[in-house]
Amino acid sequence: MKTLVISNVVNNHINPSLYNLLGAANILSAPVDVITFGHNLQNISNEIAKLSDVNQVLSIDNPTLNNLLVENIANQLAEICKNYTHILIASDSFGKNLLPRIAGILEIGQISEVVSIISPNLFKKFIYAGNVLVEIESLEDTKLLSIRTNNFEANKSISDVICPITEIKYTNPISDKIKYISNNVVDKSVDLSSAKIVVSGGISLGSRESFDSLIRPLAQKLNAAVGATRAAVEAGYANNDTQVGQTGVNVAPELYLAVGLSGAVQHIAGMKDSKTVIAINTDGHAAIFEHADYGIVGDLFEIVPQLIEKL
């Protein structure tokens, strides 16, 4: 058995999800190689090499890999994956885009959003928007696993011995069929998926103005990330990337403050791993109270301004 962790570089830094992937990889008790790709990777490779439990760092360093298009790396990665029994990647938008492409090239199945590794062949994941938890056995020789990193302990420990770093020549053909044009990415003070505190608002906020003048300042007070329901996103109160849920972001903060949202299964799917949930809703029968540790029946337009003032 041999495990490969695929980790992309974010803003010239190690992607923090790498630590959780290493935590997940440890469960397999097999040697772990980490592969990373991008441009000017020396510092990052050195840092990864210091982490304990890493057997070898593989790095593909090339200027082409700056704005990383999967078309320009998946074929080479697929070849490399053949040397391993387990391939782990984070199930963020990058991992979701890349790993199934590798699976397609290798013509083997993949297991998405693994929340638990029971044994080298047995994994747990949710289906039906988190309504059902299944234990599944992989029948493939190579296990391609995308990992819900929030469900695994981060392993950041440093080792005295620095593991070898192997530079791999970039050989993937460059696709002329796809061109990176631009991005519209806003650097947030607090990253939603890994935030310690999340304040989420629902459709009941009634307007973007209310969302901006109530949810955002409250989040700021708590040094929290802002989340939203799909209804609030569709109504234009919050941006798409703040949607928490089955088809949005998965969060697992210490504190989840649910403000004026009903607790639809699709929303619960994205926040059920939160440690403490506090809900504010005018309807005492709202489903969100079944998923909350503390609740208050009340009008958010009265409660939230007071919270902003007093916290």
Add this chain to the structure above:
Amino acid sequence: MIKIMVGAKRVVDANVKVRVKNDYSDVDIEHSKMSLNPFDENAIEEAVKLKQQGIVAEIVAVSIGNDKCSDTLRTALARGCDRAIFVNMDNHKVEPIMVAKIFKQLVAMENPDIIFLGKQAIDDDANQVGQMLAGMLNYPQGTFVSHVNVVDNKATINREIENGTETLEITLPAVLTADLHLNEPRFIKLPDLMMAKKKPIHTITLEELNIKFKPSTRLIKAIDGEIKKQCMMLNNFDELISTIRESI
């Protein structure tokens, strides 16, 4: 003018709360209301819009599964697809890798310029088929798209990523997968349903596609994934603020 192939998976309706069987062997969906996968509605809606813009000549819907998929395909046809292909899997469980292999064969037969699928099927929440298919065909992929613009043989797309979007220009043929934010699927009217009855559905078997069924995973057990908490109701604002203070 281009040709679009769309996915039309038959799934348990989003409003149904799925339960597991008493022996934990699987989910119990026998009597559940079934629907067209919501993301496929978005993909179809976008294809129909492109057709209305005069860019698309034909939209072919594909559903893979058991006999009942014909209902799902009728819905897809009522939404504006021109014809449909039903791939009969009898009662085999269809996994994404199998679905991608089937689409690969269908692409070889039909030569679509865009294969427009949903980002994920809301039953297994896999989010795999589009990327797998693109990998197999060595096509470029535009996943989780929230905006599409097609000019000649190029599609400019916005895709949803963490903290925003990115814009890519893709040369066709390509695989695209729809995000829910892409559009607002229209309501189907009665005349659309009548028209759909006249549109052809062609049935194909795995043998005809020259594909062998091969499972990739085995379900060991299914348990209720819903975790309910004991909620302590707070009586006033002061209790709320001290609870928040204690939790941070």
